[in-house]
Amino acid sequence: MIVTIDGPAGAGKSSIARVLAERLGFQFLDTGAMYRAVTLAALRQQLTEADADQVAQLAATLTITLSGPRIWLGSEEVTAEIRSQAVNKHVAIAASNPAVRSLMVDQQRAIGARGNTVTEGRDQGTVVFPQAECKIFLTASPLERARRRHAQLQERGDTTPLEEVLEQQSLRDHRDSTRAVGPLKQPPGSEVVVTDGLSPAEVVARLEAIVRRCQ
Ligand code: C5P
Numbered sequence: 001m002i003v004t005i006d007g008p009a010g011a012g013k014s015s016i017a018r019v020l021a022e023r024l025g026f027q028f029l030d031t032g033a034m035y036r037a038v039t040l041a042a043l044r045q046q047l048t049e050a051d052a053d054q055v056a057q058l059a060a061t062l063t064i065t066l067s068g069p070r071i072w073l074g075s076e077e078v079t080a081e082i083r084s085q086a087v088n089k090h091v092a093i094a095a096s097n098p099a100v101r102s103l104m105v106d107q108q109r110a111i112g113a114r115g116n117t118v119t120e121g122r123d124q125g126t127v128v129f130p131q132a133e134c135k136i137f138l139t140a141s142p143l144e145r146a147r148r149r150h151a152q153l154q155e156r157g158d159t160t161p162l163e164e165v166l167e168q169q170s171l172r173d174h175r176d177s178t179r180a181v182g183p184l185k186q187p188p189g190s191e192v193v194v195t196d197g198l199s200p201a202e203v204v205a206r207l208e209a210i211v212r213r214c215q
Pocket of ligand 1: 009010031032033035036091092095120121122123124172176182
């Protein structure tokens with residue numbers, strides 16, 4: 001069974017989807033982490049969004065390994081580095097590159113084929129797993145999402161002000177929903193869950209109830 005969870009940045013998808021996967025005994029696929037890993041590798045080679053061919057070539061050479069919340073590029077663990085502000089800011093280097101997306105989609109489908117999966121991203125219910133048995137669209141208001149991201153950054157000692165987080169987020173929202181390939185869209189047939197004012201435990205409980213209805 002495939003459960004897709006799509007939605008904008010900061011809706012709490014990653015943490016919620018991870019806990020949901022644990023509760024269900026499903027594997028968890030964080031597809032944003034894959035785009036982040038490609039971006040990190042590209043930034044290290046000083047590539048920009050304009051270097052689309054080189055970024056695609058680079059992506060094809062990378063071995064990205066996801067294990068629980070940890071992620072590796074080849075033999076190097078990059079779990080923390082892929083969440084840096086530099087990667088947040090430049091993730092379109094990978095996400096807006098059609099050749100990179102096609103590569104990521106193939107890898108995501110291969111992972112999904114291994115067994116029961118909770119997968120989260122922007123295009124999981126629309127492009128990657130349109131046949132998924134259970135599709136969820138998880139969202140929250142822009143300010144609530146920015147506040148959550150801001151709190152996460154502060155926990156990591158990052159002092160970026162809330163206004164800047166909000167600004168970057170709205171830029172990312174715009175790019176995510178207007179790009180030509182794999183844009184963020186509410187998948188047809190998905191259940192919409194708005195998480196404003198809900199605790200993580202309440203959101204997980206709602207999603208679990210939705211999945212049980214799909215089973
Ligand atoms: O979910 P997360 O914030 O980690 O995703 C990072 C970025 O990767 C998003 O802003 C989006 O641009 C991109 N992404 C994507 N398609 C996905 C998952 C993430 O384009 N399936």
